[in-house]
Amino acid sequence: MLALNNIQILYDRAIEAVRDVSLEVPQGAIVALLGSNGAGKSTILKAISGVLYQEDGEIMSGSILLEGERISGAAPRDIVRRGLLQVPEGRALFSTLTVEENLVMGGFTRSRSETAAGLETVYGLFPRIKERRTQISGYLSGGEQQMVAVGRALMGRPRLLMLDEPSLGLAPQIVETIFEAIVKLNAESAMTVLLVEQNAQLALQTASYGYIIENGRIVLDGPAETLRSNQDVQEFYLGFSGGERRSMRDVKHYKRRKRWLS
Amino acid sequence: MDFLLLLLASGLVSGAAYGLIAMGFALIFKSTGVVNFAQGELVMLTAYISFTLYSTFDLSFFPLMLVTIPISMAIGLALERLFIRPMLGEPIFAIVMVTVGLAVVLRGITIMIWGPDPFNFNAGIPTEVVELGGVPFYPAQLYLIGALAVLTAAGWAFLRFSRMGIAMRAVAANETAALLVGISVSRIHAIAWMLSAAIASIAGVLFAANFKLAPDLWFQGLRSFPAVILGGMDSVIGSAVAGLVIGVIENLFQGYVGQGLREISGFIVIVIVLMVRPFGLFGSRDIERV
Structure with missing residues (x-):
């Protein structure tokens, strides 16, 4: 459904944030998409949504295709x-607007009736925010x-939803609610999901396929299992250390191997 | 007592003019983050255009505004497209400097076309004095206060209930997020300029009808600045209310303290506001000031 082919992204035409990234999100x-801070995950999402120019970023080469049609530059x-909707990192709500106004804005590109139906769906998924609909978000x-x-992103009726670290700084129970909703939408309405996470x-656990990105390059990909x-x-992402403490020598060894990989 | 009532009444009238002009400032600042220093010139230019329309077609007030407002909106749109849009992505301060330059150009153009001499321009408003609660008013004065009341209510309803109005606040709150839900930020900016120019034309025509149409009309833009600050820069409704407050304060200063203090008093208010409540009466707290 979505395909990135050898994307290279520069900020200010000087700083390379992403290099030769290819990834594919099937219908x-x-x-x-996993990686640590500064690996380039958010940059990739911004590139897909076409908002890179706001930060003086630019796709220098490669292409982004949605169902075979080029969307880079749109x-x-x-x-x-x-x-193609995105839940941006750190939520980025319209903080001076009420909850309902935020949601209505999410349906800005949709008709009035679709917006009304969307509100119903969203309040059904998250009853907690229905209680708070008139509060300033x-x-x-x-x-x-x-x-x-x-x-708000769901209000835009996404066929492909991109989430930028939805679990960031949240209590496990809330993370669970949100992920359950995502899995449910994926299963019931065939919504495709690109999940960026640390x-x-x-x-x-949620995804079926994963890419690991480090320093702007994909270093590993494969089925989730x-x-x-x-x-x-x-060792480095799931935090298992195999029971015993590792010495720094092995870590160094890993780093050397990584360099070789990329 | 009568003296006080008179001062209050004329204060409300000039305050209404400040309020209208300040609303125009606030509308552009709120959605684009730019302080439009050409707002006063926009007021002047649209008033002169309306004057030409009036003297050519001899229209009464409402038909005159019906023609003036769309023309003003077109001018607002043109200014945004030609001078502000190309500056997108530049620092805000650079854009503000463009509006300063624009102000000088518009002033020059106006004087070039219409000349430096003042005109009498009643904008098709009747001139018989009306008595209201013992205070005599010219109809033009009541029109001015009425226009402020109507536009404040309309502005509030627009920003609160219409999709476009909410989108305008959304862009002000978070531009990137607005792009991500599919709002065209550049279109919102254009609309803000158009609406602001429309309000400017109403302010200009009614101000000219109350006082006179002269090339120093642009100065009302600066005179309205205390209202913009007091209202809180980004609050459209706040600037309308603040306009009235400033108008009344100016008149009271003039009446009770001294003639020369009228012009200064508003700016004394600015200084006090910036010291005590830098975000104004109604503005949001975290505003960067230019």
């Missing part, structure tokens, strides 16, 4: 109209804000 799948509005708790952020454990059982992934 109906949940795909995870206006963000047109990308949204095609059903900036005053909600972090978890409720994340629900509003996800709800929490690899969670992401690899394969990645889960990969020794390096276990």
Whole structure:
């Protein structure tokens, strides 16, 4: 459904944030993109949504295809109209607007009747924010804000939903609610999902396929189970140390290997 | 007592003009983050255009506005497209400097076309004095106050209930997020300029009808600045209310303290507001000031 081919992204035409990244999100799948801070995950999502120019970023080479059609270079509005929505990192709500106004804005590209139906769906998924519909969204708790952020994106009737670290700074219970909603939408309405996460454990449980990105390059990819059982992934992303303490020498060895890989 | 009532009444009238002009400032600042220093010139230019329409077609007030407002909106749109849009992505301060330059150009163009001499321009408003609660008013004065009341209510309803109005607040709150839900930010900016120009034309025509149409009309833009600050820069409704407050304060200063203090009093208010409540009466707290 979505394909990135050898994307290279520069900020200010000087700083390379992403290099030769290719990834594919098949129709109906949940795909995870994992990596640590500064690896380039958010940059990739911004590139897909077409909002890189706001930060003086630019796709220097490669292409982004949605169902075979090139969307790199399209206006963000047109990308949204095609059903490609993003829940941005850190929620990015319209904090001076009420919860309902935030959601209504999520349906900005849709008709009035679709907006009304969308509100119903979102309130059904997250009853907690229905109670808070008239409150100013900036005053909600972090978890409720994340629900509003996800709800706002759902209002745009996404065929492909991209989530940028939805679990960031949230209580496990709320993370669970949000992920349950995502899995449910994926199963019931065949919504494709591209999930960007630092929490690899969670992401690899939810997704069927994963990419691991480091320093702007994809270093590893494969089905979620394969990645889960990969020794390096276990050690550096899932936090298993195999019971005993590792010495720095082995870590160095890993780093050397990584360099070779990329 | 009568003296006080008179001062209050004329204060409300000039305050209504400040309020209208300040609303135009706030509308552009709220959705684009730019302080439009050409707002006063926009007021002047549209008033002169309306004057030409009036003297050519001899229209009464409402038909006159019906023609003036769309023309003003077109001018607002043109200014945004030609001078502001190409500056997108530049620092806000650079854009503000463009509006300063624009102000000088518009002033020059106006004087070039219409000349430096003042005109009498009643904008098709009747001139018989009306008595209201013992205070005599010219109809033009009541029109001015009425226009402020109507536009404040309309502005509030627009920002609160219409999709476009909510989108305008959304863009003000978070531009990237607005792009991500499919709002065309550049279109919102254009609409803000158009609406602001429309309000400017109403302010200009009614101000000219109350006082006179002269090339120093642009100065009302600066005179309205205390209202913009007091209202809180980004609050459209707040600037309308603040306009009235400033108008009344100016008149009271003039009446009770001293003639020369009228012009200064508003700016004294600015200084006090910036010290005590830098975000104004109604503005949001975290505003960067230019």
